[in-house]
Amino acid sequence: MKRTRTLRPWWESAAAYQIYPRSFKDSNGDGVGDLQGIISKLPYLSELGIDLIWICPIYTSPNDDNGYDISDYQNIQREYGTMEDFEELLHKAHERGIRVIMDLVINHTSSSHPWFIESRSSIHNSKRDWYIWKDGKDNKEPNNWESIFGGSAWEYDEKTGQYFLHVFGKTMPDINWENTQVKRAIFDMICWWLDKGIDGFRVDAISHIKKPDFNDMPNPKNERYVSSFDKHMNQPGIMDLLRELKENTFSKYDIFTVAEANGARIEEIDEWVSQEKGIFHSLFQFDHLNLWNVESEEGKISIKKLKSALTRWQKAVSADGNVALVMENHDLVRSVSRFGSPDKYWKESAKCLALMYYMQKGVPFIYQGQELGMLNADYNSHLDFRDAPTLFGYQERINKGMSPEESLEVLKKSTRDNSRTPMQWDDSPHGGFTTGTPWIKVNQNYHWLNAKAQIKDEDSILNFYKKIIKIKKETVGLIYGDYELLMEESENVYAYTRTYEDKTYLIVCNISEENSQLEVDLDITKADILISNYADINSNEKVLRPFECRLYSL
Known part of the structure; x- marks a missing residue:
């Protein structure tokens, strides 16, 4: 039976963009990004092809965790602007056909709330x-x-x-989700924002709200404190709380919700995101982004494991389910620095990774600067960093015997500040982010890696993103098509198909610095190549050059 596309929700074909407002664009020279800065860049987002923006927390906060410690859910942090600024942003985004979702942080508040x-x-x-x-x-x-x-x-x-x-920071006390009164207050706050006209929420750390008991964790190594995820992440009974949340809030509005659901199990995917009984419309899963051992000598990632992790979720989600597609966010390092070749094949690897994840089934999220191929911070001192857990970990490693130099090297590879450096708009001081002193140091490669330069360059990473966004939006099979992994045993090549009715698309990506062989049981001799990151290519070529990617229409 054919699927009826007319009944499909708008967000299934959307291109989403995550904004970390503190580092996006500063409009008044105080060194901190703000709402007027976002407004000024709406034309840029429209030109990129964005339909949906997720804005990280802009609520009143002491900023112990850069806004994820909220002291007033219904007011705007002064450094970002005013409620009038937010309403202007919402109005002007809607005028451009861009929907706006906010970050909803309801596992905890600030201790100043x-x-x-x-x-x-x-x-x-x-x-x-x-x-x-x-x-x-x-x-x-x-x-x-x-x-x-x-x-x-x-x-x-x-x-x-x-x-x-506080399962997070010590100034971020956990809300007691067994208390009826606080749940009512949370539900009222959520509906207050939705009545304002926002288009939904990205729901932060929602898999941590259920704590069935408070017994000690097993401690065979006799550690002072033991990682406690198994006591508060996706615990039995959480679905009852989530259904109550949905029934009292989300179900009353035509909105889009996406959950940060650490620990969500594949066998439970339909409970989380299916349209029939799911709580949310989509969810972020991070199995493929948790493969990197930053303390190993090289931190090399197995492409076979990467494919396996992504494929498990692609195959598990039902026909009416959805997973968010993500390679970067404000808590992760830059994808080209993690998976690509930032020195030798920077442009090729950025484009290859883009095509690899973007053409899978789900709502693709682009994190600010990802569309430029921005790289990890190039800091040489722990004093340049601002992330509190990063600095705590730096000192903890030293306390356990690691040298300051060794601890710094681990920090440089893993810190969340890698993705929080200011957006690089042009080659003016501080990358055009601010006319003042930025709250965190700008990556010094902004002189050559910036949006202004890439807008002018037809072969740029930015223009590649524009093309793949347009291709996916206009291609039904790349939105709704079934996913099938090919070349499963290849150590370098990620190849898969998307098939919808009688049409198939083949995506091939050589995620390595060496030539690799394309070995698929499909006739590509007469196939059209819709896009590639190498110019001199014919459809029958079976050798993939370093970080070469292709999208075939068969």
Whole structure:
């Protein structure tokens, strides 16, 4: 039976773009990106072909974790602008046909949030149970859980003599999702934003909201604190909470939602994202991005494992399900620095990686600067970095015996600041990001790696992204087609097909610095090549050059 495209939702064919506002564009010279800066770059996003922007948190925050520690959900952080600025952004984006989704951070708040200030004021306060408080055990923390940011997941409050839970930073207390009143307050806040006319949410860290028990983690190495993911990530009972969230908020609006769902299991995919019974429209999964051992000598990634990780999710998602396609975000290093060849084949590898992930089934997200092939930060001192967990980890490694130089090398490869350096707009000071002093140092390659230069260059990475965005939007089979992996055992080549009704497309990507052989049981002699990153190519050529990619229409 043929699928009825007229019933398909708009977001299935959308091109999405993630904005980290602090580093996107500064309009007033204070060194911090802002809402007026985003407004000024809407023409750039339109020209790229973007339909949807996800803006990282812009709510009022002490900025202990760059906005993911929220102290007021219904006000705008002053350095980003005003609510009027946001409403102007929303209006002008909609005028251009660009939808806007916001970051929804509801696993925790800031310790400066009025809810938490009340909660910690007294064990008898009406909001005490809005957060997770426990007595200590043997003059220590309630259990041996380690926070995701390092150190204990518990912080002692001297005034009330109890500990509060924070699975992230110690100024980011976890909300108690078993409390009806705080859930009601969260639901009301969500609907308040949706009534303003935003187009949905990217839901942060949502797989951590369920904590069934608070028992110690097994500790065979007798560590002081033990990684605690197994106690708070995608735990039994979470679906009941998520269904309640959806029924009271999302289901009432025509919006798009995408979940950051660490730990979501493939066998549960339909519960998360199918249109029939799923909670969200799409989700981010990071199996393919968790393959890199940054502390190994080379940090080399197995392309076979990369293919396997991506294929598992492509094959698992049902016909009406969806996964978000992602290679970069604000928590990850730059994809060309991780998977590509930043020195020898920078342009080729950036284009190859783009085609590899973009043509799979799902909503593709482009992180700011990814479309330029931006690279990891080129910092030579830990003093250049701003990310709190990064600096904590740097000192922890030194405390455990690593030299400062060795710890810095690990930091340079893994820090979240690699993707948080300012957007490189042109070759003017600070890459055109600001006329002031940037909050974090600009990558010094902005003199040659910038948007202005690439707009003029027909062969640029930016113009390659424009082309693949256009091709996918206009090609039904690349939106809805079934996915099939080819050349599964190849150590270098990622090849797959997308088939819709009687039409097949072949995507081949040589993710290596050496020539590789294309070996597929398909007749490509008369196939059309819709796009490639090498100019001198014919459809029958079976040798793939370093980081060569091709999209065939068979």
